[in-house]
Amino acid sequence: MANQSVIDQLKQIFRHNVIIEAETDATTDVDAFEWFQFKGEWIGVRKVAMTTKERQLLTLFLDLEHVDERSLSSHQKPWHQLLFTTNPPAEELPSYRLLHFHMKEALLDRNAFEEAIIGLYPYEPVLLWETLHRGVLVEPQNAQLEEAIAYEDLAEALTGDFYTDVHLYVGQIAEAGLRSPISYRLEKESFDLTRTLNTKAHVFTHSHQLPLFLLSHSSPEAREELQLLLSDIRDDKELMDSIRTFLECNMNITTASKALFIHRNSLQYRVDKFIERTQLDVKSFSQAVTVYLAMLAIDF
Incomplete structure (x- = not known):
């Protein structure tokens, strides 16, 4: 049965205009009610008894799922x-x-x-x-x-x-x-x-x-281990942004340099600088994946 305290509070506000599905019968005009689902139970509040603002506040405050199966089309x-x-x-x-x-x-x-x-x-x-x-x-x-x-x-x-x-x-x-x-x-x-x-x-x-979602389900220790891979350069925003763009452009120097509005030689220099400082070959697919995951871990 629905949370009784919630129903009692609603009845204090809307009085006899509140009903739960278990109380309905063949004579109940279900279309006259706005139906909300709360903890697996359907609660109805008579539509004419609610203002637009009350309807909005009710949905937000109680965190009710506003999915009324009664009004779904045969296609839905x-x-x-x-x-x-x-x-x-x-x-x-x-x-x-x-x-x-x-x-x-x-x-x-x-x-x-x-x-x-x-x-x-x-x-x-x-x-x-x-x-x-x-x-x-x-x-x-x-x-x-x-x-x-x-x-x-x-x-x-x-x-x-x-x-x-x-x-x-x-x-x-x-x-x-x-x-x-x-x-x-x-x-x-x-x-x-x-x-x-x-x-x-x-x-x-x-x-x-x-990848970001999977990282969110990993342990804090695992994310910290990834973050440590970039500890020496994580405060170098220009270098971090450049390498991230390089990765998101499929490790294509020409495409990435255009996205960054810099000369391709300048980006190549930054890539080489990154490899030298981190000992991670970002031009290698497997290590590029590791670097990208490390950057995502830093986002947390």
């Missing part, structure tokens, strides 16, 4: 069941990719947001809300996806239209199955970590952020 229900429950849907679903989105400010006009984000796609994705701040778009992998989605443009358009910072996290292509809820949860955790550590970017990809 199997995906909701796949991602948010441990019971896979009966129907076979195609492989998919999740686009996680998060807004700095709570969104009250969800319909306008849904129309805006779906309208920017060349096909209709499945949108599932988690809270008033965040949700996921399910991108089924089919022929319609031949046209790549410009996620940077998508984030910029949504930020401009709704006057709040919108962050996107592009997940991995996955098969629909028993592991789907786990993959969803891990991507969500990685998204939250990434937004905390990187406040400048608005679009992230799971494949790029996975």
Whole structure:
């Protein structure tokens, strides 16, 4: 049963306009209530009894999952069941990719947001809300996806239209199955970590952020061991930034020098200087991976 103290507090505020799912019967007009999930139990508050501000505060303060299964369309229900429950849907679903989105400010006009984000796609994705701040778009992998989605443009358009910072996290292509809820949860955790550590970017990809996420689950001692590899140069910001850009440009001197707006010979000098000071050959793939992980460990 739902936390009784929470229900008692809600009833003090909304009186007879609060109900839990166990109290409903055939005569209950469930559509007249706004349904919230809290610790596995559904709590309903009569819509007409709440102001817009009360609805927003209720969701944020109690940290309720604002996913009302009663209002899901037939197209949304199997995906909701796949991602948010441990019971896979009966129907076979195609492989998919999740686009996680998060807004700095709570969104009250969800319909306008849904129309805006779906309208920017060349096909209709499945949108599932988690809270008033965040949700996921399910991108089924089919022929319609031949046209790549410009996620940077998508984030910029949504930020401009709704006057709040919108962050996107592009997940991995996955098969629909028993592991789907786990993959969803891990991507969500990685998204939250990434937004905390990187406040400048608005679009992230799971494949790029996975090393950082794995590091977050390693022991503090292991991260410290990695950090020690760069202890002699970690305060040399110019050198650190140059080597990081070199790595992120696939160890291509020409591409990296253009990204840094310096001559390729200058970057080559910095790479050689890094190798000399750290004894780590950053031009070697295996050692480059080690250096990159060490830099990520320093970010913590």
